[in-house]
Amino acid sequence: MTEQELRLDGNAAAGLLQEIFVHEVTAARGACAACGSVGPMGAQHLYMSPRSPGAVLRCSACEGVLMVIVRAGGRFRLGLQGLVWIEMQDVDATS
C-alpha cells in the first residue's frame, strides 16, 4: 500500500478537530508557511489511520506539514508549525 492510497481530505479530521476547537475548523482557511498557499483546511491532505494516535495535515500544494494532532495519554497535542494563520467564521458576527 502506497502513501498516496492512504491519503484523506482534511475534512475527515473534522470530528477530531471538533474535540479541540469550538468552531468548525475544516471550513476555515489557512495559509501554508512553506509555500504561501491559502485554502480551506478541509481541502488539504490528511494522513490519519484509524489504528494510530496521530494525524498529520499537509498542504495540498506542496505537501508541507501544516498541522499535527496527537491524541494519547489522556491529552491532545496540537502542532501548528507549518501554518502562518488560520481564519474562521466569527459565529456571533454573522446574522
Add this chain to the structure above:
Amino acid sequence: MLDLVDETPRVRSLVLAVPGWPEHLAGQHVDVRLTAEDGYQAERSYSIASAPAGERLTLTVERLDDGEVSPYLAGELRAGDELELRGPIGGYFVWEGALGGPLLLVAGGSGICPLMAMLRLRQAAASAVPTRLLYSSRSLEDVIYRDELDRLVAMGSGLEVIHTLTRSIPEGWSGLHRRIDTAMLGAVAWPPAERPLIFVCGPTPLVESAAESLVNLGHEPAHIKTERFGPTGG
C-alpha cells in the same frame, strides 16, 4: 437504530433515530464508535446519505470482509441496537441549494453516499439546478440506490445519471464499461466556462485520478471538492 435496508449484496443502509439531532447539511458525516466488552474502541467516519429530516438519518455502509468496523455495521448489527456516534461533522464538503450549480457529482462505489444526500436534498427542495452524476460501480448489482436514482432521473428535474461499470457488464449493456478517465469526464462534465461546482467522492485512488483529470480539463481547483474514503472499496 430503526431499520436496516440491504442495498446490494455488500452494502446495507442503517436508518437511525437520534434524539436531539441538529439538522445536518448534505455532504456531512458522522464518526461511529464501537466499544468492545474489554474497552477496546474503534472509530470510523460514515457519510450521512439522507437529506436533512428532523431526528432521522441514514448511513450506508459497504462491508469490507477484512475490515474492523464495517462487517459489524453492515452485518451483525440488528434493528433496535444502539450505536454511539458523533456529528454532524464537517463544513467543507457540503452542498446547499443556495450554492446553485450546475452541479457535477462524481462517485465511486460507496462514495455515492454523501452525494446521495445532495441529490435527495435537491429533490426535497424541488431544486432544478442542472445536475449530472457520473457513478462508477463494479457491476450493475453493485450499484447502490439504483432504483431511486432511476426514479429521480424520471422526474425530469434536470438530473442526469451516467453509470460506468468497471468489472462485469450485463448482457446488452450499452453504457460505459471502464474506469473513470479524462476522456469520460470531458464528455460528461460541463465546459469549465460554465463553472460547475464539482464534488468527487470514493476510494482515494479514484478520487485523486478524477480530480487530476478535472484540473487537466481546465476546471478551477477551488471548484473541485473531494472526499477520499481511504484505500479500499469502490
